[in-house]
Amino acid sequence: MSPQPQAAVGAPLSRVDGRLKVTGKATYAAEHDIEGVVHAVVVDSGIGKGHITGIDTRAALAQPGVLKVISHLNAPVLPYRGNPESFDPPGRQLRVFQDDRVLFRGQPVAVVVATTLEAAQHAAELVKVRYDAEKTSTDMASAPAGEPVTYARGDADQAFASAPVKVDATYQQARAHHNAMEMHATIARWDGDKLTLWDKTQWPKGTQRDIAAVFGIPNDSVRVIAPFVGGAFGNAIRAWPHITISALAARETGRPVKLMLTRRQLYFGVGYRPSYEYRVRLGSDRRGRVSAMVQHLKAETSTYENFTERVLHTGQMLYNAPHVLQDYRTVPLDVNTPIWMRGPGFATAGFAIESAMDELAHKLGIDPIELRLRNEPEEDPADELPFSTRRLRECYATGAREFGWHRRDPRPRSTRDGDWLIGTGMATGTYDVLRNPAQARVRLDADGTALVEAATSDMGPGTYTSHTQVAADALGLTMRNVTFRLGDSTMPPTPPHGGSQTMTNVGSAVQDGCDKVRQQAIGLAVEDVDSPLYGADADAVVVRSGRLHMKDNPARGETYRQLLARNNRTHLEVLGSWAPGEARHSMYTYGAIFAEVAVDARLGLVRVRRMLGVFDAGRIISPKLADSQALGGMVGGIGQALLEHTVTDHRDGRIVNADFANYMVPVNADIPDLRGIFLDGGEDLHADPIGVKGLGEVVFIGVAPAIANAVFHATGRRVRELPITAEALL
Helix, strand or coil: CCCCCCCCCCCCCCCCCHHHHHCCCCCCHHHCCCCCCEEEEEEECCCCCEEEEEEECHHHHCCCCEEEEEECCCCCCCCCCCCCCCCCCCECCCCCCCCCEECCCCCEEEEEEECCHHHHHHHHHHCEEEEEECCCCCCHHHCCCCCCEEEEECCHHHHHHHCCEEEEEEEEECCECCCCCCCCEEEEEEECCEEEEEECCCCHHHHHHHHHHHHCCCHHHEEEECCCCCCCCCCCCCCCHHHHHHHHHHHHHCCCEEEECCCCCHHHHCCCECCEEEEEEEEECCCCCEEEEEEEEEEEEECCECCCCCCCHHHHHCCCCCEEEEEEEEEEECCCCCCCCCCCCHHHHHHHHHHHHHHHHHHHCCCHHHHHHHCCCCCCCCCCCCECCCCHHHHHHHHHHHHCHHHCCCCCCCEEECCEEEEEEEEEEEEECCCCCEEEEEEEECCCCEEEECCCCCCCCCHHHHHHHHHHHHHCCCHHHEEEECCECCCCCCCCCCCCCHHHHHHHHHHHHHHHHHHHHHHHHHCCCCCCCCCCCHHHEEEECCEEEECCEEEEEEEHHHHHHHCCCCEEEEEEEECCCCCCCECEEEEEEEEEEEEECCCCCEEEEEEEEEEECECCCCHHHHHHHHHHHHHHHHHHHHCCCCCEECCCCEECCCCCCCCCCCCHHHCCEEEEEECCCCCCCCCCCCCECCCCCHHHHCHHHHHHHHHHHHHCCCCCEECCCHHHHC
16 A cells, blocks of 8 residues: 655644643643532641541531541441552552551541632641551661562673772662642542543543542443643552542532642652662773673662562663673652652663763773763663664764764863863663553544544643644644544543653554544545546555545545545544554663753852753654653753752651752753754664654653763762752762
């Protein structure tokens, strides 16, 4: 079949939902206008561990407008049946209001429901909870770790011991929170035994199944609606306790209930990137050939669930080390369960490994890029599979040329600008390609317009736009004649909107469905004696701007509208699908990040001056969206490197800086000259039919180590703990 003309894919188009967002017409979870809605406010635990010995709700219930106060004292028993399709970590999920046990500071212990938000807030402050407190353990440094997950090839200990050149360093990363613009919120309404949730979620189907399991009802008795998500970065992938609370409160009061967490509650009501301790030992010969990589990791988790992430992959496949040993332990603490955060696992590993490689380059007197080139593998050393695409050499060369790397004096502390010490650094980023089954419904209507639906989410990267582009080209329609709908669990199932997998999986299902609808129409035309295309070779027909015609004779053809009207068809409809086959290649995205920083010699202040990222991320569907992702990833990486960290009072588990006044995130003044370059011609048809590999994670992953390496080059001081603070440089 002739390939379709590509008018939309690859074009730098503006967002199809942009006008809705800038005019305030995009409706987020807490903004849906549900008749009769009342408001819920959660009462959080005031201790870090122990038991509830009493709850006094009399003052709260006496307030005008208060409908109910629910706690373990009066809540019904919820089934919490197992959900085999859940992505939740192993363990026993937090069971809301089911017993008197307190597992962490801020755990929900009651909820107040009132006719106004103000009444609910005031009444929540009047609920008095008594506790029998126990000693709280929240410090990973003093708590025992669990059994390790291990990986080994070769004899890494022996190879390290005999290596002529060694690096042995421990890197630490503080806990970090997602802090998206939109708060987590849910509106719950029961209609008989049917539950509708308007929710901030990255996975409507997942939330549907999770809440159905909690309440012991069929999956199709729960509908989840999430047309817009105002940022999430990973913490809206699972169904957190506040969703159960809103549904429970709605059932108990017989009213639709809206529950929105406060900014403070986001620090313990949903997940976060856990803190890590990451020891790296590298051994190499004097030419920079790495022979041994030994890595020992510790990360925090909760006592009731064991959260882990893909933090070992980078150390197994990024460099051609014949001897590798890894162990990864979690440390159960009296905290709420962590969750994935942008670049999960790979961002953590990237900081440690790429900093250690920079230390090795300095010790050897080898340029950091040259060291990486000398250790580039020809195939994946972890599974011995060929790489689907791996153009890191081109990323390094392009980045070095565009950044002006050749002008760099390699000596630390060699360049000044007045009181500022100037340094440059680089690092590699990589992230794996996640492939999961997905479906999409495609309907071509008789008026020549199309509707495409899938139950995915859009937390900001531009899912509406990129999938409209794919559909428009596959159907041969203009963008304005295609509508893409998402964010509803009644739509065809998709995997979570996270892990850079939406374009890969959902996009492939959209392509499949649109191809099949187009082929249906072409088949109808070539068999219709009244069609100008009657008797034509179907493989020689293409569609452009809604008109079917012979590829080599554009004058011979007709429009979708003419074809369907003549055949008395109101529409054509197909369920598109895609599922990955056996992986015969190692599939990753790659990037090379270059950063220039200035460090005040007297005050230790760090300022990023400019940054460049060059990425091998497969076929780029939307260059404008890709550029936006690159810039956003760099901004987030600046936060990880220099600003973001959570401070816990280990005496009682209280998070000290649970607000934007004290938890620092980058603002406009922190953002310098940022630039992203995506390599052309890198479609990866081993990964999926449309050749994409995902890019939302990889643009973030190498940023923090590039900045850390630049800080070392500027100052001669190696900081091995994120974020890099002025105190560490004084």
